[in-house]
Amino acid sequence: MKNLKLFGYLMVIASALLCVQCTSDPVPGPAGADGIDGINGIDGVDGVDGSAASCIACHANEKRDPIIEAWSGAKHAIGGSWARGTSSRCAECHNNEGFIDFIETGAVNENGYTVSNPLNCNGCHDSHRSFDFETDGNDYAVRTLEAVPLRFLDNIDYTIDYGNASNTCANCHQPRRDAPLANLEGKFLQTSTHWGPHHGPQTALLEGLLGAYSTFTLVEDIPATQEHPHRQGASCIDCHMRETTDGSSGHTWTPAGNNCATCHPGVPFEELKVMDDLIADWETLGGILETVVGQAVIEDSTAVGGYIPLFEADGITPVPVVGIVIKEGDEWEPQVGLFDLKDAEAAWNFLYFYEDKSDGVHNPKYAKSIIKNSLAAMQE
Ligand code: HEC
Ligand code: HEC
Ligand code: HEC
Ligand code: HEC
Ligand code: HEC
Ligand code: HEC
Structure with missing residues (x-):
């Protein structure tokens, strides 16, 4: 199809060139009899719009x-x-x-x-x-429209497919770590100063995946995967790129209010995107997680997982680590140690919300549910 169209353009140019020639035949002969009408040609393929x-x-x-x-x-x-x-x-x-x-x-x-x-x-x-x-349809020459597997997760086998150019975004904006599971003596051995889903878990939140709550008594249902209208009726490019009016065609990637107005008419963007109660819950949760006490660990290449728990000189009393996450300046950082799985699950949800950076907008219901359930579990 592509070649046919380009060939078409070339033909127009070529025939234009032909018309310039053969204008100086000297003596024209007498006109011949009219020929028979030819048969109609086959209808041409529609040209490109405009x-x-x-x-x-x-x-x-x-x-x-x-x-x-x-x-x-x-x-x-x-x-x-x-x-x-x-x-x-x-x-x-x-x-x-x-x-x-x-x-x-x-x-x-x-x-x-x-x-x-x-x-x-x-x-x-x-x-x-x-x-x-x-x-x-115009594909805007976007490099890939293919569905995207979440390729770093061992415990979830899942492929994201928005059916449009948002799939391009999903290749990078995806989590790089699984939610915590018990991995040492029924607890969670946390050995990375970069623990958490990494900075790009936006696909997972939009989808409604990756929350951790196996140890919680749920006080609110966990919404089903793909349930939210933000996933059903939109995707990355719908909120971050389309409907911008500044000539950028969305190439700042900053969401603009116009993109929300189709579904949320009349609510100013700055107001719409802030969920005060959710942020207050998340902050309360952070305060509690900073006081959680775990056990210090030390590297030991012979141990399963590469670390062993530390004890005081008496050999029985664990050396404490205070805070499964702590606030350093403006940044929240995870701490290495051996923690109760419940604390680790709540901390995971806390970091997940933090790294997503939309303050819950990507999936308000899912975000509210995992933060509320985490808070309730920590306050039990
Ligand atoms: C809605 C916007 C849009 C329209 C309409 C459009 N293109 Fe493109 N095209 C793009 C974008 C974006 C690229 C990506 C490359 C770039 O950055 O320019 C591209 C790339 C191309 C390339 C490849 C360039 C390269 O370096 O390999 C060709 C050839 C091309 N377009 C031809 C056309 C032709 C012919 C038409 C009309 C039939 C057309 N385009 C209509 C947006 C458009
Ligand atoms: C090649 C991987 C890659 C692709 C593809 C990609 N991004 Fe990104 N994106 C990144 C990285 C990495 C950053 C952070 C850059 C930095 O701050 O150092 C980023 C930053 C962003 C930011 C700004 C975040 C901030 O902190 O201000 C937004 C919004 C964003 N991307 C949305 C998108 C959308 C929407 C798409 C699809 C149209 C997309 N990205 C495609 C890797 C990617
Ligand atoms: C699956 C894709 C992916 C891989 C692999 C990946 N990152 Fe990222 N990373 C991202 C995305 C997406 C962002 C930006 C997210 C945002 O701004 O919200 C990011 C952001 C970052 C940032 C910026 C954080 C900030 O807020 O300023 C750093 C630093 C970073 N990554 C380091 C690394 C390092 C080091 C590696 C390799 C060990 C790595 N990343 C591998 C996707 C990835
Ligand atoms: C329902 C609309 C909506 C959808 C769908 C959506 N986003 Fe967002 N996104 C937002 C809003 C709103 C923010 C917060 C922006 C702000 O605070 O101004 C945000 C924040 C972000 C940020 C952090 C930006 C920053 O400045 O720190 C990144 C990165 C991002 N989104 C990427 C994505 C990706 C990738 C997808 C698809 C998987 C996606 N978003 C889907 C509305 C959306
Ligand atoms: C992060 C990925 C990303 C990068 C980087 C990017 N684009 Fe795009 N671009 C897109 C997507 C996605 C669309 C819209 C697709 C859609 O709406 O279906 C788009 C659309 C376009 C369009 C059509 C806009 C319209 O309103 O019709 C043009 C032209 C374009 N891009 C040019 C560029 C140029 C030039 C650059 C480099 C300065 C660039 N893009 C960089 C992802 C990107
Ligand atoms: C495809 C339509 C659609 C688009 C586009 C859309 N939203 Fe929504 N949004 C909804 C629907 C529907 C709900 C209600 C979901 C429910 O509660 O069941 C909702 C809920 C929300 C909520 C939760 C409100 C609350 O307190 O519970 C916030 C916040 C929100 N949207 C912000 C945004 C922002 C910001 C944008 C643009 C960047 C946006 N939405 C774009 C359809 C959309």
Whole structure:
């Protein structure tokens, strides 16, 4: 289809060139008899809507300049984490070339990269799947529309599929760790200063996955996966990109109020996005988690899990760790140690909400439920 259309454009140009020739035949002969009418040709395939004009409208500098400008001030272009993408462990999400390799071949360069670049136009865009926009819709030449497995989770086998370009986002904005399970003497041995779902669990919250509550007596139901209207009626690009009116076509990735107004007419954006009660509950939960007492651990390469619990000189009294999470300046940090699973589950939900960074908006019902249940469990 693509070639046919391009061939069509070429034919127009070629026939225009032909018309210039053969204008100087000297003596014209007498006119012959009229020929018989030919048979009707086969109906042609519909052309691209607006043909070249629509291509130009989207490819013109006037359209692109504000997009380039928006991108160049966004975290996708200037965030500090793009420096991390030289490592093969981080390149698929923190390096433009690593991401392209990952999407095109299913893997990054196993030796890592000498240079790590921020995500640019060419990372998210490639070429049009077809030029038949009338039948196939305009794909905006987005690099991938494929469904995306949550590839770092061992305990959940799940594939995200929004059926649109939001699938591109899901490749990176996905959790990198499973929720805690008992892994030592019925407790949770926590050995990472970066514990939590990592910074991009937005897909999981929108879906309604990854909360931890196996030890809780639930005071509120846990909403079903995909239940929320934000998942059923929207996806990343609907709230973060479409309906922007500043010419950026959403390339700041900051959600704009227009994107909410279709479903929440008349509520100002700044008001709509803040759920005071939820944030108050989350903060109360944080305060409690800072006082939780666990047992200190020390590295021991011979032990299962690489760590052993520490005891005082009497050999019986555990050496305490105070706080399963603690606040350092403005940041919440997890602490290494051996903790009751219930404390670990509440702390996981706390960090999950924190790392998602939407203050619960991605899935208000799920966020309220896991935070309320965590708070109730800690206050039991
Ligand atoms: C709604 C916007 C839009 C429309 C309409 C559109 N394109 Fe594109 N096109 C893009 C985007 C975005 C890219 C990604 C590459 C980039 O950054 O320019 C792209 C990429 C391309 C590329 C690949 C460029 C490359 O470097 O490989 C070609 C060729 C192309 N478009 C041709 C066309 C033609 C021909 C039409 C009309 C039939 C058309 N486009 C209509 C948005 C559009
Ligand atoms: C190649 C991986 C990748 C893809 C694809 C990707 N992102 Fe990101 N995104 C990131 C990283 C990494 C950051 C953080 C950059 C930094 O601050 O260092 C980020 C930052 C953001 C931010 C700003 C967060 C903040 O802290 O201000 C938003 C919003 C966002 N992305 C939304 C999206 C949406 C929507 C899509 C899909 C259209 C998308 N991203 C596609 C990796 C990606
Ligand atoms: C599955 C994709 C993925 C992988 C793999 C990944 N990250 Fe990220 N990371 C993200 C996303 C998405 C963000 C941005 C989320 C946001 O801003 O909300 C991010 C953010 C960050 C940030 C910025 C945090 C901040 O708030 O400023 C750092 C630092 C970071 N990652 C380090 C790493 C390192 C180091 C590795 C490799 C060991 C790694 N990441 C692997 C997806 C990933
Ligand atoms: C994080 C991924 C991402 C990056 C980076 C990105 N785009 Fe896009 N772009 C998208 C998505 C997603 C859409 C919209 C798809 C949709 O609405 O279905 C889009 C749409 C567009 C459109 C069509 C807009 C419209 O309103 O019709 C143009 C043109 C475009 N991008 C150009 C660019 C250029 C130029 C750059 C680099 C400065 C760039 N994009 C960087 C993801 C990205
Ligand atoms: C229902 C609308 C909606 C949907 C759907 C949605 N978001 Fe958001 N997102 C928001 C709002 C609102 C915020 C908070 C922005 C603010 O505080 O101004 C946010 C925050 C974020 C942030 C943190 C931005 C920051 O400045 O710290 C990231 C990253 C993000 N979203 C990525 C995504 C990704 C990836 C998807 C798809 C998996 C997605 N969002 C789906 C509305 C949405
Ligand atoms: C596809 C339609 C749709 C879009 C788009 C949408 N929402 Fe919603 N949103 C809903 C519906 C429906 C509910 C009510 C869900 C329920 O309680 O059952 C809701 C609930 C909420 C809630 C929870 C209110 C509460 O206190 O319980 C917040 C907050 C919210 N939306 C914010 C936003 C923001 C901010 C945006 C834009 C970035 C947005 N929504 C975009 C449909 C949408």
